[in-house]
Amino acid sequence: xxxxxxxxxxxxxxxxxxxKAQSPNPSFNIVNRTANAINEVYAxxxxxxxxxxxxxxxRSIPPGQAGPxxxxxxxxxxxxxxxxxxxxxxxxxxxxxxxxVDNVFFPATGSRTTTPGGRQPATNxxxxxxxxxxxxxxxELYASLPGADDxxxxxxxxxxxxxxxxxxxxxxxxQCLYDMRIVYANGEANEKRRVSLCGVTNLPVP
Numbered sequence: 148x149x150x151x152x153x154x155x156x157x158x159x160x161x162x163x164x165x166x167k168a169q170s171p172n173p174s175f176n177i178v179n180r181t182a183n184a185i186n187e188v189y190a191x192x193x194x195x196x197x198x199x200x201x202x203x204x205x206r207s208i209p210p211g212q213a214g215p216x217x218x219x220x221x222x223x224x225x226x227x228x229x230x231x232x233x234x235x236x237x238x239x240x241x242x243x244x245x246x247x248v249d250n251v252f253f254p255a256t257g258s259r260t261t262t263p264g265g266r267q268p269a270t271n272x273x274x275x276x277x278x279x280x281x282x283x284x285x286x287e288l289y290a291s292l293p294g295a296d297d298x299x300x301x302x303x304x305x306x307x308x309x310x311x312x313x314x315x316x317x318x319x320x321x322q323c324l325y326d327m328r329i330v331y332a333n334g335e336a337n338e339k340r341r342v343s344l345c346g347v348t349n350l351p352v353p
Contacts, residue, residue, distance in 0.1 A: 170220040171246040178213045178252045187231035193242050273318040273344035278351040279308045287330035293341050
């Protein structure tokens with residue numbers, strides 16, 4: 148009788164023992180709200196000295212779409228996240244509690260975007276690097292506001308851009324849309340209308 152009593156106590160104890168709590172899930176979705184595909188995503192424990200492996204592998208996240216980022220449910224919730232876009236720019240968000248969110252949006256207020264050289268671009272900076280992919284040198288380059296009466300000054304300042312060479316073209320911040328005219332050494336000219344230059348790193352021609 149006593150043995151049966153203790154068996155009942157043991158079984159009852161198992162029945163009322165609280166279930167082991169599951170670790171919170173740090174996995175999340177990256178939502179791409181930019182005009183460039185996201186080619187790489189890194190997520191490391193906040194404060195880590197390296198970014199580790201690319202969490203996308205051979206995947207990418209097209210503009211306007213989302214992609215899942217799977218992380219181990221090991222009790223860690225606070226991550227630093229870095230994305231690299233198809234145009235070479237990157238953006239970082241630090242100290243995210245990913246256990247408390249389903250979606251992480253890029254870009255986001257307070258995030259940091261850098262070019263491959265590490266420069267943080269202004270969102271309204273239309274300056275760019277002209278890349279001459281043609282067989283003839285670029286002798287002149289004009290950039291004027293849409294609807295202007297004339298093309299204005301030669302932005303190359305009398306210099307030329309040889310085939311295969313590049314040249315940084317500085318334009319004043321604030322205006323993004325420009326009409327452009329490129330004149331080559333062989334006499335040919337090419338015009339582009341209402342080009343949105345803000346956020347453009349390289350502008351290949353022709």
